[in-house]
Amino acid sequence: MEGDCCRSGDPASVGEHCNRFRKQTCRLSARLPRSLDEICMRLLEDRVVIISGAAHPKGIGKATAQLFVEHGARVAVLDLDETSLKESAHDISPDPSKVIALQCDVSSMEQCQRAVSQVMDWSGGRIDVLVNNAAITQKAAFQEITEAEFDRITSVNLRGVFFLSKAVIPAMKAQASGSIVCISSLSAQNGGGIFGGAHYCGAKAGVLGMARAMAKEFGPHGIRVNTIAPGLVTTDFSKTGRSDESKDESAQAWPLRRAGRPYEIANGCLFLASDLSSYVTGTTLDINGGAYMN
Ligand SMILES: NC(=O)c1ccc[n+]([C@@H]2O[C@H](COP(=O)([O-])OP(=O)(O)OC[C@H]3O[C@@H](n4cnc5c(N)ncnc54)[C@H](O)[C@@H]3O)[C@@H](O)[C@H]2O)c1
Numbered sequence: 001m002e003g004d005c006c007r008s009g010d011p012a013s014v015g016e017h018c019n020r021f022r023k024q025t026c027r028l029s030a031r032l033p034r035s036l037d038e039i040c041m042r043l044l045e046d047r048v049v050i051i052s053g054a055a056h057p058k059g060i061g062k063a064t065a066q067l068f069v070e071h072g073a074r075v076a077v078l079d080l081d082e083t084s085l086k087e088s089a090h091d092i093s094p095d096p097s098k099v100i101a102l103q104c105d106v107s108s109m110e111q112c113q114r115a116v117s118q119v120m121d122w123s124g125g126r127i128d129v130l131v132n133n134a135a136i137t138q139k140a141a142f143q144e145i146t147e148a149e150f151d152r153i154t155s156v157n158l159r160g161v162f163f164l165s166k167a168v169i170p171a172m173k174a175q176a177s178g179s180i181v182c183i184s185s186l187s188a189q190n191g192g193g194i195f196g197g198a199h200y201c202g203a204k205a206g207v208l209g210m211a212r213a214m215a216k217e218f219g220p221h222g223i224r225v226n227t228i229a230p231g232l233v234t235t236d237f238s239k240t241g242r243s244d245e246s247k248d249e250s251a252q253a254w255p256l257r258r259a260g261r262p263y264e265i266a267n268g269c270l271f272l273a274s275d276l277s278s279y280v281t282g283t284t285l286d287i288n289g290g291a292y293m294n
Helices: 014-031 036-041 060-070 082-092 109-123 147-175 198-221 244-250 262-273
Strands: 048-052 074-079 099-103 129-132 178-183 223-230 284-287
Touching: 048 060, 048 109, 048 147, 060 074, 060 082, 060 129, 060 262, 074 082, 074 109, 082 099, 099 109, 109 147, 129 147, 129 262, 147 178, 147 198, 147 223, 178 198, 178 262, 198 223, 223 262, 262 284
Parallel strands: 048 074, 048 129, 074 099, 129 178, 178 223, 223 284
Antiparallel strands: none
16 A cells, blocks of 8 residues: 655644555456455544543554544544543544544553443444554663663563553454454564663564564464554654754664654554455564664
């Protein structure tokens, strides 16, 4: 689905994106499972989606929630930061039947289970997609990382993925369908260095392995599990206050010569969440401007 529109710096509207996609793929239409109009315009019509870590205005979680709502999904956004989460949810859609905001610390199994049961009440018992996006980072030299810091980072970034995934699996199994997308990182593959220490890299590498184990175990139940490994993206994740321009500068040695934008990771989530990827499971989608090639 990557066409000319994906190469520019601006996000194309869904309609614009689809017109280009339609032109490029019309020759394949006979083999596609549904009509192109249906596939293009509303890839997630009436799907119930949970996205963790969607509070920050410039974050990947919010960009993904916005794109999913444009594609017809009903989205539950979860985050630790309740005030920003409510503002983000209102920006995404003021319609409470489209978007709900639930405070949830993903490092707590109990809170994950409570949030998932609230989503089930809201949705009438369905959960079609989970995007495990919430995470924290810390730049630190290996020998400087304390036991408490190691536990804090792995607790959110690895245990959080385990807890939230575990909480949605019963609903997905009962439906015999579902898609789980886990946001890992380029740091899991190349050892980090930009803003993540060894504890961050280890937790994100753990996500890659755990997602594949889930893909194997739950594939027979119709549940697909995939990961995305973003490179440097222009969000406020590292909390360094660096501008987007300075992040683009850092990326000058990479083939696409710039950092990624949140909507570009959201586009990958859309592919993996929707039926466009119906035969894809256990894979890692690298969205990194060519910074690292597997
Ligand atoms: N920005 C990058 O360059 C980059 C690169 C590689 C991977 N990633 C990954 O992308 C994902 C999104 O990051 P982002 O860049 O949008 O940053 P972000 O800070 O906007 O998003 C992370 C969100 O997680 C939330 N969060 C933190 N701890 C939580 C907890 N315990 N429970 C629930 N929510 C919690 C934060 O409040 C925040 O809203 C993360 O998984 C991150 O590791 C980002």
